[in-house]
Structures are given as structure tokens and as C-alpha cells.
Amino acid sequence: MWTVYSMLRTCLNLNKNVDISKYHKLQAFLKRNSTGYQPKKSKILDDSQINKFLNEANDQCYLRIKVILIMGYSGAMRRDELTKMVIDDIQFKEDCIHVQIPKTKNNVSRLFVITKQTWISIIQKYVALRPFNVSKRFFLTYRNGRCITSPIGINKIGQVPRVIAQFLQLLNPCLYTGHCFRRSSATHLADCGGDLLTIKKHGGWKSSAVAESYVEQYFFSLVKCEYGLLVSH
Incomplete structure (x- = not known):
């Protein structure tokens, strides 16, 4: 209604x-x-599932999807933000990667940092395959182990969580939607002890109620905050 x-x-x-x-x-x-109505929410990926995909998926076919997963999960990014990401938004430092998200839904610029070395290596491998003198859009079409000049669209980005779920043979992969990365990231941060203010800053949410709705209502068993990546301003 x-x-x-x-x-x-x-x-x-x-x-x-x-x-x-x-x-x-x-x-x-x-x-x-609408009293009592429970909207359907995207299912989430836990840290063991993310690690399994990153470790077992073949780079020849899944390298771009790995990078989308790392970026989307690390920065609680929307599919629109991932689509509009450009190469200039990413700065490689000596032992980390700084990622700026200037174009957001609510005009709140965000910054996050990736420090896990294996994840940095995956991103560097993808960047090295990007051809020169092409669109500044970061995510390009990836086929047979190489990038071609055309950028990918928002719908393709939104299908990535489902592709990951299918690879992992999870139940109901169609329930892993474009909001999967934001919900997974917010839930992981909450499980690691992040308070509501930290979660709001991380995802760029102004409303506490909206931020809380992105956190899965159960805790992962024995979750450890081992990545050192959920740093946002």
C-alpha cells in the first residue's frame, strides 16, 4: 500500500x-x-563466508567480484556508490588503502581504510589490469582475466552478492541483494562492539532507526574483529 x-x-x-x-x-x-509488517531484508555474509570466497574463487573469473566485495563490505557501500566510484577515490599508502566516497545518497562524504594485506593485494592486482586512457570509473567489465574499457552498471553491481552466494552454495541466493554489503558490514561492526554512533558514521546514516535496521538481529558466534578495516569518518 x-x-x-x-x-x-x-x-x-x-x-x-x-x-x-x-x-x-x-x-x-x-x-x-502497516502495523506488524516486516519488510524483507537482504541476507548477510559473515566473515567466514567472505574469507572462503576470497580464498577459493578463481581470479580468472571472479577478480572484479572480489574487489567489489572488499570495497562494498569494508565501506558499507551502496551499489550506486560502488557504480560511481572512480580511480581517483582510491589512494594507495605504504601499508593501507584509503577510499573516499564523495557521492552518496544523503550527501554525507565518507572515508574508510583497508589494512588487511591479502585484501590490498587483490585490489592492486585488479588495478594493474585496468587499461590506461579509459573511463575513470573504477569498475570495468572483466572477462577472461582482463579488463576492457566499458564500465559496468548499477544492476550488474547489485547482482554481485547473489553471484557470491551461488558460488558458496548458500540457500536462497536470490535473497542476497544489493544491500547485502551494507547490512553485512554494519552487523560485523556491531558484533565487534561498535556503538550506534560509530555504526551511523560508518554507513553515513543520519537516522538511528535506519542504522539499527541494517544490523542483523543476532550475533555471529565467536566473531573476532580481525580485519582492522572498519575505520570511517
Whole structure:
């Protein structure tokens, strides 16, 4: 009902200059009918599943997907943010990688740092394969162990969690959607002792309720914060 309401609100506002968001009785009716509704959320990847994919997947086929996983999980990135990432957003330091996310949904710029050396090596391997004098977009089409000039789109980025789930033979891979990386990252940070303010900064959430909704409502058993990567400002 909220979906239909949203479409009607937009159409009526554009075509008839009528704003039904000010209809308080309609708002109250929708809220009453949505009581108890539990929206479907993307399933998450835990640290053991992430490590298994990064260690076992063949770089010839999955190198780009590995880098998308590392970036998306490390920075709690949206698929749109991953799509718009450019090579200039990434700075290689002596023992870490700094990644800037300047273009976000709510215009809150974020920065995260990757310090795990095996992950850095995977990213460096991908960067070395990118051809020169092409689009600045970071993620390019990857085939048969090499990058070609055309950048990949948002829908392709959004399918990456499902591809990973299929490789790991997880149940219901279609439930691993484009929000998988953000939910996985927020949940891991919470499991490692991150408070709500830290989680909000990490994901760029302004609302505490929205940030809490991204954290899976159970703790992974014996999770250890071993990556040293969830650093955000």
C-alpha cells in the first residue's frame, strides 16, 4: 500500500498539483494497516563466508567480484556508490588503502581504510589490469582475466552478492541483494562492539532507526574483529 501511495503522491503532485502527503487521515490509515509488517531484508555474509570466497574463487573469473566485495563490505557501500566510484577515490599508502566516497545518497562524504594485506593485494592486482586512457570509473567489465574499457552498471553491481552466494552454495541466493554489503558490514561492526554512533558514521546514516535496521538481529558466534578495516569518518 505504501508503494501505491508513493506512486499516487508523485503523479498527483506532478499532474494535478495536489499534495496528498498532507492528508493526515490517509497517513493514519496507512500506518494502522502497516502495523506488524516486516519488510524483507537482504541476507548477510559473515566473515567466514567472505574469507572462503576470497580464498577459493578463481581470479580468472571472479577478480572484479572480489574487489567489489572488499570495497562494498569494508565501506558499507551502496551499489550506486560502488557504480560511481572512480580511480581517483582510491589512494594507495605504504601499508593501507584509503577510499573516499564523495557521492552518496544523503550527501554525507565518507572515508574508510583497508589494512588487511591479502585484501590490498587483490585490489592492486585488479588495478594493474585496468587499461590506461579509459573511463575513470573504477569498475570495468572483466572477462577472461582482463579488463576492457566499458564500465559496468548499477544492476550488474547489485547482482554481485547473489553471484557470491551461488558460488558458496548458500540457500536462497536470490535473497542476497544489493544491500547485502551494507547490512553485512554494519552487523560485523556491531558484533565487534561498535556503538550506534560509530555504526551511523560508518554507513553515513543520519537516522538511528535506519542504522539499527541494517544490523542483523543476532550475533555471529565467536566473531573476532580481525580485519582492522572498519575505520570511517
